[in-house]
Amino acid sequence: MSAAPVGTREIGRHAVRAELARVAFNRFCLTGFDQVTFADLAEAAGVSRSTFLRYFGTKEDVVLFVFDPVGDVIADALDADRGNEDDWSRLRNALESAADFLVRDVQHLVTILGLVDQTPALCARLREKQTEWRPKIVARLRGTASPADGSPVIADVRAAAALECLWIVLGQWSANGGREDLGELLDAAFAAFSTPARA
Amino acid sequence: MSAAPVGTREIGRHAVRAELARVAFNRFCLTGFDQVTFADLAEAAGVSRSTFLRYFGTKEDVVLFVFDPVGDVIADALDADRGNEDDWSRLRNALESAADFLVRDVQHLVTILGLVDQTPALCARLREKQTEWRPKIVARLRGTASPADGSPVIADVRAAAALECLWIVLGQWSANGGREDLGELLDAAFAAFSTPARA
DNA sequence: ATCACGGCTGACACTGAGTATCAAGTTACG
């Protein structure tokens, strides 16, 4: 699921990438994402602008590349939960896997989400990644659906809705400093689908 | 809801904007969004690059500004449907209003959605607009909710899920050339929330 | 009619993202 670095070169590349991102992230938090240029980052990291740009195709990726594996994490979790009959509980569990993956470093994640929240460009790019994950999820939902299981868009809608839940929950969670329990927050969010639409 | 042009200057500005967008749109469809530069557009429209840029802040807006009123259309529809007790039917009806608004020119909308679909930058920007509409919708849902109506994130989740439905439905609709009935498609999509999660 | 004012326009200059190329240095590996 994570890009498995095999071969010494790949390992080195991975490490450099992590270090560059670390240095850059400090700058972003200190000065603001939009105010920092690639030239600044390169100088701060002690490499040339060219090199920096070779490791991260865009400025957004310098921050958001940590989210790249999430799509596969969700897909794998769905695969491992094939027995479950209920789309919503499968999705909820898969999202909890994604949350667990992201939450390995609580403080870092809270900081990232804060930065994302106040930077439109990062929001946009993150939503783009999210959209890339959706087809994988849809395929898993359809894979276990009976043929006469309603319109084919239903899987799309549920996958999209679940992904929205993830960001809403993470936004809520990070706004409160990462102290709440993500499982409970997910349950509260998914209640939007299971409780009557008006209490 | 639409930017109401009052005053002769505002009318003129509005008309120029529409004409520039018309010319530009042809170029985009012909050559591809990314391959067309502001210099190209300016030349095609017979104005300077500066002027073109003054009418549209970004290249994306040249295509997507037609979606700007949708947020208010949805919000107004929700206001007009205050009596309805059920969040999902309120949202479904409001989305139908939005769809009706957009569908005034079927052929144009199908073409736009096709262009958006094959242009990542346009997808991203459209999703950004969508996110801007969400708070307005959430406010309407919360406005009629009883205080003890579950977690506050529920309105957020429902609003986000509904907006996802809109794009999924419009994508489906335009992929089939705009021949299907949007009301029926919306019903099929919203079935994701009301039918059991596994048939 | 004239004048002053405000907005519109085009020209120009600038910053910064992202792409492409190339020569020189470095590392892996037979």
Next chain:
DNA sequence: CGTAACTTGATACTCAGTGTCAGCCGTGAT
């Protein structure tokens, strides 16, 4: 050791988007 593959930094380039400025033109008041 030697070569082939990779990495780096330098440089040049395109294009989006911002800002400024002087000139123009319609409007409205005197």
